[in-house]
Amino acid sequence: MTPPEPEHDAVPAARSWARGALHRGLVALPLVAGLVTAGWLVADGDQPVPPAPVAAAAVTGPSVLQVSAPVQAQEPGQGASGxxxxxxxxxxxxxxxxxxxxxxxxxxxxxxxxxxxxxxxxxxxxxxxxxxxxxxxxxxxxxxxxxxxxxxxxxxxxxxxxxxxxxxxxxxxxxxxxxxxxxxxxxxxxxxxAGTGWWKSIAAYASKDTELFRQRVLGNAQLYATLSLDPAKASSPAVRATRFALGQLGLPYVWGGNGPDAGAAGFDCSGLTKASYDSAGVALPRTADSQFRATPRVAGEPQLGDLVFYGDPATRIHHVGLYLGNGLMINAPTEGQAIQIHTYHSPGDDYAGAGRPA
Known part of the structure; x- marks a missing residue:
């Protein structure tokens, strides 16, 4: 298909890493420079490499992965035989x-x-x-x-x-x-x-592919914690879409990409959210802006599986991710980066709200 219209200018990546999804094999792609205390500094959007340099300070949208631990889960059963x-x-x-x-x-x-x-x-x-x-x-x-x-x-x-x-x-x-x-x-x-202790322990545990391993542990642990408190939601489109998106962690951002099953190495941001909900039997439009216009708005904090959008609702939405819970989302950030987990909303970004496809 013809790739969607570019949705944002990107900041070029500066450091290489080799990562892969367990069920997809390994891919090699850059990770933006600077693993800082708050997390990975990233740019965002469905876009190709920009035609001209863009200052990092001018880029808005999701910007960090803050250290965090999974939320509290259902307690394991204990006591006498039942x-x-x-x-x-x-x-x-x-x-x-x-x-x-x-x-x-x-x-x-x-x-x-x-x-x-x-x-x-x-x-x-x-x-x-x-x-x-x-x-x-x-x-x-x-x-x-x-x-x-x-x-x-x-x-x-x-x-x-x-x-x-x-x-x-x-x-x-x-x-x-x-x-x-x-x-x-x-x-x-x-x-x-505590987030810092959890983050360091998982990194020390992994013998290779540390960042991808840590993200997969965090993403799936968060999903398990949420489902343990409400297991009846396990077959819902939101959970099925989230599982699909977690399975793409480590694949490369590809502008206009609809994923390996469609002949691309990876996804762009709206390609990922569309494919995630396609896997759950829910059809979405192809671009971030059209998905924003097509999904009912969410009042208050998003829930697992909601789409989270960035841009100006009055003019144009340039980026979308899939909300995981605990302040986190899964998204394809920008050219040269992997699909990864980020904090969905940080001070100064251009978060425009959430939508619920189903």
Whole structure:
């Protein structure tokens, strides 16, 4: 198809990285220079390389990924055996396995990791959703490889012995691996309830592709936390679109791109949001401005799956992302960058509001 009309001038990228989505393979593309305390400095928009240089100070729109931790999730079930001879923890895992698309045995392992670290290191505040995010980013919860939490041999040797309730700990066992992974994440006195501590711990855990790994852990952990509190929404178009968008993390921004299934290496911003909702059976127009005009406005804070827009509603909307929750969005930022997670609204940007496709 003919690419959409350019939607914003971009600031050229300045630093290269190699990243990829687990289910798509690796791609090589630049990341904008400057991993600062607040996050990645980025430009924005559906656009090609600009015909003339544009000063960074003149660019508005989403600008940072602020350090953050996933929101609080549903507590793992505990106590005496319940109906059918199953423990509350087994019942809890069974109830969430389908909505979260995580095998019940893996969920049991993640919950066991949280409960073990509550006793061993209560100041760490490890959540099962963080372990679930690590499990998704490492092996799709054991579906792709025998090392479900992606532990290095050194981490396993250091943290994999004497697992509570496990006679013979094994790296391939989600229960053993979750406790070992939790110990590795909580090392050096980390507090995972705070954004800075969580961010540093996930970066230290990853052995390669640190930024993509960290974003995939954050994005999926945030999704799991939200769904654990309202699992009935798991089959909604908003959740299906969000899952699709998370699966594109690490692919390159391609102006006019509609993704690998349409013959492009990646997406532009509105191509990503359209493809995400196409996957959920909801048709959207092709450009950011037309999507803004076509979706009902959202009063107040956006919710999971809402589209968040940037520009001037009276004249032209130049950028769109998909809201993830907890102040975060998934978007294709600009030429030369990967699809990634950013803070959706920062002081001084030109955030124009949110729309709800379905």
């Amino acid at each position: 109906g059918g001879g199953k423990t509350p923890l087994e019942q809890w895992a069974d109830s969430l396995s389908g909505p979260l698309d995580i095998p019940a045995a893996a969920l049991m392992g993640y919950a066991g990791g949280e409960l073990a670290l509550r006793s061993e290191d209560p100041g760490c505040h490890l959540s099962w959703v963080t372990l679930a995010g690590v499990g998704e980013a490492s092996s799709d919860h054991g579906r792709q490889g025998a090392n479900p939490l992606g532990l290095s041999s050194a981490m396993w040797q250091k943290y994999g012995s004497k697992i509570p309730g496990v006679g013979k700990p094994a790296l391939t066992d989600a229960a053993s691996a979750s406790v070992a992974a939790g110990r590795a994440l909580c090392a050096s006195g980390a507090d995972l309830s």
